[in-house]
Amino acid sequence: MIVNEQEEKIIEWTRLKFGLAHYDLGRSSYSRRVTLFNETVYQFCMEWFPKEASIVEEDLNPEGTAVIAIDLSTNQVESAIFVGGETYAKAGIVFQQRDVESIIKWIEAETNLIYGRQFQLDSHKGGKYVFKECYKGIDISPPGYIELKLNSDGELVFYSVYGQFPTEEVVKEEEYTLTVKQVKKTAQAQIRLIHDPSFKDEKIYPTYALEEIYITNDLSKTIPFEGFTDRGGRIELEELLVWSEPLQNHFTQSELVLIEDISAKQAFTNEPSADIEPINESEGTAYIDVVKTFLRQVYPAYSGEWLLTSFNRDTGYIHANLKGSKSHSFIFQRKLKVIIDPHSLEVITYIDNQLLSDQFKTYDSPEEVVLSKEEAYEKIKEFIELKPCYVYDDDTQKYILGAMIDSSYGVDAHTGEVFLLADRE
Template structure:
């Protein structure tokens, strides 16, 4: 066994009190973060000594310790005892569930400072959820830290996800935004959308706010969707047209979602292929592959699809397409086409049409009788504008913004103000 692997295993066994456990398996994995850095993890599955094999359905037995170490930082990122059952002796324990002790342990484990880089978000009996922040201001995309302990105070779950930026990655400013300065944007973000109400099997026309980040200098905005999807996505925005279909059925190939990662790749922090930009040649071949696929599987849809983006994902290039004509429903038609990175041929795809067809059985929405201006007047006191440090992929740093949003909407057929969570 590689000496570096043995050191990690021995450290884990002592740290989490796994004397009554045996190491069942281990593996390496990697992902690319929003900074386009390749992050490697070493994962272990520890079975209680009384157990020697998986459950019949392939799942881990109760009490299994599933643990991950970030090899870039050397810090533990995830510790989960299956079904909340632990046989650990000693290990990590918090007497009387003391909150201060838990926060102190988290600071030591993560290297982060409470109140400056993470803060308490939710708390229940035996559970604490923390959200990422910078100097107490929320961050987007957000990270989380979760801790669970059993009635005896023993750790049963710990996980950390997110970037938790250092000062070097943040453009610090004094927050100056107010709603009065951006009310014109607020009205623009009010959209008429059809929300499904499952209990009544009916669609409701609702004026709701499409959330957006407004930069502190008021010069520009960052769409919420861009924050979610921007990492390594190559923007295309091209409508696909063709003259002739291809009269040959498309054959799906099985997709491998698991990537084989070696110890040498992990310990040398070899850059993942996902971090490499899509070249011009690859883009052109992907465009052609997408068109040929549509000519086969959607032969009558010329001009109906827009190729929005391309991005890499574990041996594949994913093409994301949106329907050219969308209705006002809250869920939009979307197509994801998987292209093998080596051959640049389409091997599989996902279409959300079956999910959307559920709403075809719903009662049609009533006609809107309320105008956008009237809805805005009802909602403007219910808008929220909260400071956020948002990662700007162009500037490659976090910039101060205001998140414009509202938890309420106006039913367009009768003018009733309603909490969106009730829909």
């Protein structure tokens, strides 16, 4: 394993910090991710093996292995996991005091974050502590978390930091003023009739429920609840895919390589990931042709039944995202992801959620819908909640104050009964 000077400094710092005198560095590699702000962040990842242990299989780590990732943009620990909750570290990270206040002080020193301003306690049970991202005590969306686990001796066996934890430069501060009465029209528009399967009863129920959505504090815009996935270069589409002739040639899937081969030079020069590159019009046209050719091979009888909704870059591939074109109220909508090699313009593989829908074919059919959407809203309106949060806004690239409109309750569209949605899972 070739180690350069920068790597050597990180390795020795990690060895001392985590007390890894009884460990050998077995493997190391680089990884990267694209943030909400379309920035590339690199990590140096190390797998430390206890001296007594042997590597049985290449992809398996023995108990006690320390898997540690360092964020190269901050030189801070992004994650530290001792496999199986076992540690052979000596003079590593040990907490004599295991109260929440002591854990908070350690996290503040480790991350340079301020408790109550950028993170707050979410849960604490035994030796497990979970903190969630916030801004001055108000939740952040999409959320971030800091998780920490100690063994019975107070030794650190798990630590992970995930999220943006924004500073005031990227937050548009306001005084929260929203009320449920103000968002009445938006809430009414979010009532959906869904056919919801109950695993417990093995039956499909016709249910009215509120589809979550974010609304800004000034009521000027809404932001979809699922608007934060697939951060890389992305284009939105609304392309109905139609063809007249199927293709007879057989489609063969290829291996999907999800681990990028990243060099030290790329990492330490912070080379921008190719995933942040926009997808231009000519590329989009070419990818549409690739998807259509694939569908003619694999779904020849489905002409006009797939809607192409977006393309995005992910780990060097192009992901084409499709959904069924026919509207229906079943909670699990038909979805298809087609993964394309942008260089060869060949489909590598695909993911179809058909199996998810098929498992409910034996369930009892839903009863007749008796209630109207308006009647359902009247029954559920007293259970509608506003959950204040700072929401990331793609248009301004800032976190803006708003709230999630949500409800934990649904209405049976046949009987009119109001019930807790969790009770029907």
